[in-house]
Amino acid sequence: MRAYVAIFEARFRALLQYRAAALAGLATQVFWGLVRVMIFTAFYASSTGAQPMTLPEVITYVWLTQALLMMLPWRPDPDVEQLIRSGNVAYELVRPVDLHGLWLARAVAQRTAPVLLRCLPMVVLAYSVFGMAGPAGPLPALAFAVSLCATVALSAALTALLSVSTFFTLTGRGLHSLVIGVLNLMSGAIIPLPLLPEWIQPLVRVLPFRGLLDTPFRLYMGHLPPEAALQAVGHQLLWTVLLVLAGRWLLARALRRVVVQGG
Amino acid sequence: MAQIVVEDLRKRFVVAERRAGMLGALAGVVRRRHRVVEALAGVGFRVDEGELVGYIGPNGAGKSTTVKVLAGILVPDGGRCEVQGRVPWLERVEHVARIGVVFGQRTQLWWDLPVVESFELLREIYRVDRQQYRVRLDALVNALDVGAVLDVPVRQLSLGQRMRCDVVAALLHAPQLLFLDEPTIGLDAPAKLAVREFVRRLNRERGTTVILTTHDMDDIEALCSRVVVIDHGRISCDGSLDHLRERAGVxxxxxxxxxxxxxxxxxxxxxxxxxxxxxxxxxxxxxxxxxxxxxxxxxxxxxxxxxxxxPPIEEIVARLYGEADARGEAEPRPEPREDPS
Missing domain, CATH: 3.30.70 (Alpha-Beta Plaits)
Incomplete structure (x- = not known):
């Protein structure tokens, strides 16, 4: 276990070095957040029917999305992708550790360090200037915190699975653009999930992606009552376990037919 | 005692072939042509504890494939292989905890970390006791003269410094068996000599078994009492340098x-x-x-x-490789087979 913690720490520290990228990312995300808020405001102004979320709720949802955007498993761990493409993965295989565990540890760092750099200034800004609301109460705040931890696990499991898939695709660009599309729609990154049409809701509820953003956000806003938290977090954790198992299975298959690139 | 036993080891790779030109590329989308490359066609040898064996062969002969099977990285298609009493790919984690590996063309150090932090990470990964680690690190750093670069990020090291640090990294857990895959590739003369001298001492003084693959015949002449030659996936010669000379008939x-x-x-x-x-x-x-x-x-x-x-060993080897090539031509090559995928 200490080995995995050490890998996590090293990766985490390395990622914290990229402060300039964090600053640039922060500016982009604030800008993008303002654009999205304007669109939703216009949408609510012209809409006559009753919506499943109020405008202030949507605004809070949007800012939470912007703050935690880097937690989404957009793509494999770039380092692991590089390892596989260059053949340096040979060195990963001569370490006396479980390879999937190793990559999971790196993925946790990958999905937390950049968020940590960006989310605090973003939340402060959004809360004080751009109309983001605080958590609905102490219980929703707690539920949000617990759910967010499960989000990290879920996101890391998906990242590790994507990393393993690089063994089969090598560049993986095709697969990744597909993943990004599904991810954006099904996690709530573009449109808050309650605003999606009724017919797609059953699918959204089953798939793992809502656990990446929508679940913790709705707990935060009290849109899901704290009593529902247990079930919501259960959904996240169940998918985490399934994705870890899928990643391990796929990795075992990959290793049996592995070809180390470049001699 | 035999530390490595390899019998009739086989491994083939399926390589997708791309046809030339625009039409070829389009045809490749519909129907891929595959070619089977027999990287190992029945390799067998034994290595005893404390040996320093040179494993040589022309490019694509199967050297690296053999090393990767022995190191537990690749799973062979057939044959028997035991290293220190374990089958590498079945007990990978236990196996690799007791071997050291250096791939000359790659680095095992973390690109954006200072060298010493990579070493610290390896200490955690191999669960080396802190006290032991300090003693070993001191000895290795002295022997390979890398004390001055310990705090430098790996990306800023010269090739020679990086390679010496890679050797340190491979030995922090004091393995009894060390695989060196082209450890002197691209190094300048002093760096080559330093690595060579270190390997010699490691073998003599600590009794570490070393398997060395290289294209540098000076490495072989300076270090190896025994040379195994592989060609077209088969062992074509196994013995002392003198035996090799005799075989080549030079x-x-x-x-x-x-x-x-x-x-x-x-x-x-x-x-x-x-x-x-x-x-x-x-x-x-x-x-x-x-x-x-x-x-x-x-x-x-x-x-x-x-x-x-x-005669210089280059000549002997060129002669041996040439001989094998002549034999290889006579044998029917595996036909490219087509299958849609």
Whole structure:
């Protein structure tokens, strides 16, 4: 276990070095957040029917999305992708550790360090200037915190699975653009999930992606009552376990037919 | 005691072939052509504890594939392989905890971390006791003279410094078996000598078994008492350097500087080259004792200078590889087979 913690720490520290990228990312995300808020405001102004979320709720949802955007498993761990493409993965295989565990540890760092750099200034800004609301109460705040931890696990499991898939695709660009599309729609990154049409809701509820953003956000806003938290977090954790198992299975298959690139 | 036992090891790769040109690329989208490459076609050898074995062969002969199977990275298609009593790919984690590996063309150090932090990480990964780690690290850093670069990020190291740090990294957990895959590739002369000297001492003083693959014949000549030659996925020669020389049938050389420009053609030696008054003869030391040949030449000719030498190992190896190539041509090559995928 200490080995995995050490890998996590090293990766985490390395990622914290990229402060300039964090600053640039922060500016982009604030800008993008303002654009999205304007669109939703216009949408609510012209809409006559009753919506499943109020405008202030949507605004809070949007800012939470912007703050935690880097937690989404957009793509494999770039380092692991590089390892596989260059053949340096040979060195990963001569370490006396479980390879999937190793990559999971790196993925946790990958999905937390950049968020940590960006989310605090973003939340402060959004809360004080751009109309983001605080958590609905102490219980929703707690539920949000617990759910967010499960989000990290879920996101890391998906990242590790994507990393393993690089063994089969090598560049993986095709697969990744597909993943990004599904991810954006099904996690709530573009449109808050309650605003999606009724017919797609059953699918959204089953798939793992809502656990990446929508679940913790709705707990935060009290849109899901704290009593529902247990079930919501259960959904996240169940998918985490399934994705870890899928990643391990796929990795075992990959290793049996592995070809180390470049001699 | 045998530390490595390999019998009839086989591994084939399926390579997708791309046809040339735009039409070829389009055809490749619909139907891919695959070619089967037999990287290992029944390799077998044993290595005892404390040996320092050179494993050589031309590019694509199967050297790296063998090392990767022995290191637990690749799973072979057939054959038996036991390293320190374990089957590498079945007990990968236990196996790799007791071996060290250096791939000369790659680095195992973390790109954006200072060298010493990579070492610290490896200490955690291999669960080396802190006290032991400090003692080993000191000894290795001294022996390889990398004390000055410990705090430098890996990306800023020169190739020679990086390679020496990679060797340190491979030995922090004190493995009894070390695989060196082209450890001197791209290094300048002093760095090569430093790595070579270190490997020699490691083998002599600590009794570490070393498997060395290289294209640098100086490495082989300086270090290896035993050489295994692989070609087209088969072992073509296994023995001492002398045995290798014998096998290649290159014989020994005698170089004669004559006083005058006169013909020199002894019946029991072959003229390899002639440049002015310098004649290079090749002979078989078993049939023709060197002393007798030298005596006869000096008796019959006016000789200014004369010396006997073993042909450089490059030549022997080139000869062995060439021989195998000639054999390879005669064998039917595996036909490319087409299958849609």
């Amino acid at each position: 014989g020994r050389r005698i170089i004669v500087d004559l006083e005058r420009d006169e013909p020199l053609a002894p019946t029991d030696a072959r003229v390899v080259s002639r440049e002015g008054t310098r004649v290079v003869l090749a002979f078989d030391p078993v049939r023709t004792p060197a002393a007798a040949l030298v005596a006869r030449i000096t008796r019959e000719h006016a000789v200014r200078d004369l010396f006997v030498e073993n």
